[in-house]
Each structure stands twice: as structure tokens, then as C-alpha cells.
Amino acid sequence: MDAENSKDPLAGPVTEERCGCACGAGRDGPSARTEATRPPSLVYTIGRIDFRFPDQGVENELAQSLGRTDTAWMTDREALCEVLNQPENRYLTRQLCYVLSVQGLDTYVLLPRDPADFSLLAEAVRPSHQADALDVVIGVRGDPASRGHCGGLQLPVVTIDQLYSATVSHLVQAIGRPESMNAEQFDKAATDLLNTVLSVAGNVGASDEHRALNYLMVRYPAIYRKTFERSMKDWSLTSIDVRRSGLGGARRIMDVVFTYASRKTDEVEKYSVPVDVTYQFPFRTGPLGVFFDHG
Structure with a gap:
């Protein structure tokens, strides 16, 4: 989850030493x-x-x-x-x-x-x-x-x-479900969202778009909560799009856009999260907020 969130179910060591294997990675020359x-x-x-x-x-x-x-x-x-x-x-x-x-x-x-x-x-x-x-x-x-x-x-x-x-179950449990949300329904909604991202065609985590999306899936619980909140109000997540932000300048900042549609009307809502993927370890540059498509 996010750096400021102490419930990180996936904590692992970060190492910076040169590779000591026989593959040749990290050698000088x-x-x-x-x-x-x-x-x-x-x-x-x-x-x-x-x-x-x-x-x-x-x-x-x-x-x-x-x-x-x-x-x-x-x-x-x-x-x-x-x-x-x-x-x-x-x-x-x-x-x-x-x-x-x-x-x-x-x-x-x-x-x-x-x-x-x-x-x-x-x-x-x-x-x-x-x-x-x-x-x-x-x-x-x-x-x-x-x-x-x-x-x-x-x-x-x-x-x-x-x-x-x-x-998957451990990750979903660590999201930090608000007490007001039904546990069983929340877990189902969170699991569905995660599985949707995992099944995105061609997502091997090598493009800026996929790196930003994968980062959010394991580091930012707000998108799971938003998806659950909308589903409880009879809205469906219809698409997830990732596009280069026009505000990044020389930095590579991606807007990850979540689109929800009412199941009963033609209404559509969009929310986005900006993610900086300039470096090896992506990070958010802002919170989840309403997205206005100016394109």
C-alpha cells in the first residue's frame, strides 16, 4: 500500500549491491x-x-x-x-x-x-x-x-x-476496509478489481502505463474503496485507462483513469490518480480525484 500507510502486506528488502551471479549483470567493463x-x-x-x-x-x-x-x-x-x-x-x-x-x-x-x-x-x-x-x-x-x-x-x-x-486474499485484507463497509461485499469488489488489472492484455509491467497501474494495485487502497463505494450505489467500473499527463513536463507522469457508469442511467463518472514513473520506484504525485477529460 502507500508509503504513508503502515499496513504494507508486501514488505521486502531493497538491495543496491552489484549482482554476484554468473550472468555478468553489474560487471564493470x-x-x-x-x-x-x-x-x-x-x-x-x-x-x-x-x-x-x-x-x-x-x-x-x-x-x-x-x-x-x-x-x-x-x-x-x-x-x-x-x-x-x-x-x-x-x-x-x-x-x-x-x-x-x-x-x-x-x-x-x-x-x-x-x-x-x-x-x-x-x-x-x-x-x-x-x-x-x-x-x-x-x-x-x-x-x-x-x-x-x-x-x-x-x-x-x-x-x-x-x-x-x-x-490475493492477504492483499485484499490489508487494504484497510472502513468499518462502515460490508466485509464480504468489499472483499468481492476488491478481488474483482485486482483480477481485472491482472488480466489486462499485454500487462507484463514493462511500459510506463502498466508500471503505473501495477504500482497502484499493490500500493494505493483508495481505488479499491472507491470501486466498492460506487458498486454499492449501483455503478460499475467500465474501464481503466492510463495516459501521459500534460502536467509532467520532462517527468513521466501518468494519469490512471477509472471510469464508472450507472447501471440504470447514461451517467458516467471518472476518477484519476497521477503516478510518476520517471524512476524505478513509481510514486503518486496526488490523491484520487475527479477527472475532467479535456481531450
């Missing part, structure tokens, strides 16, 4: 200096993290670790998660290839900027019955992974600077 002249390709995306075996050797090593662990009464997936999160198996967590899927499609290969954060990636691998799991990844997108890094899976590599993990 001519190629690094060439990359430094290009604007970074920033990512703020929501999906689900899983892993792939880079080769059969790592797969067999994990199988042996499973054999040494008491996993009675666990499903295969539960046993795997148990083994990955044991301190003595940290060497294995650094060998796996972590992949973020967006809308069910493999989208990014993930590498932490700080090698110590491999533990966060391992913790994000959950039992399959946790179907409402969510992972929010903030980082910088680079070139596709090399053929040998991820078992032949060639996807853009995102160097992670921050990772949040939660569930």
Missing part, C-alpha cells in the same frame, strides 16, 4: 559502460514465481535431498517446497532457474541483484494448492537468458531490486 548510456528498461510486474531445473545434475541433486528429508504426509509439491527452504539446501536455491509467469505465460527469468535474495525466490515457490499466490517484481529488464542458463528457456532476464510475495 566496456559492455557495462555501453549499457549505462541507455535508459534502463524498468519493470514493475505482478505474476507468479516458479522454477526450472537448469540441467539434470541439479534435478538429481534435489531428488537426493528429498530422499534425506522426512516428507511423510506431504504432497510432492509440498515436499519440494519444504526442502528448498531448509538452510542446508541454500546451495540448491542458488542453482535453480526462477521464472515469473504473467497470466499463465512464462515471461521473465529472474536474478536477484544481491545473491542473498535467492532465499526470497525460493520462498516464493509455493505448493500448487495456493492458487491465489501473487508475486510483485521490481527490477531492470535485460537481454534474453543464455541457452545454458535456464535449460534452454530464452526469456528476458530481470535483475530484481525488490520482490513482494503475498496472496
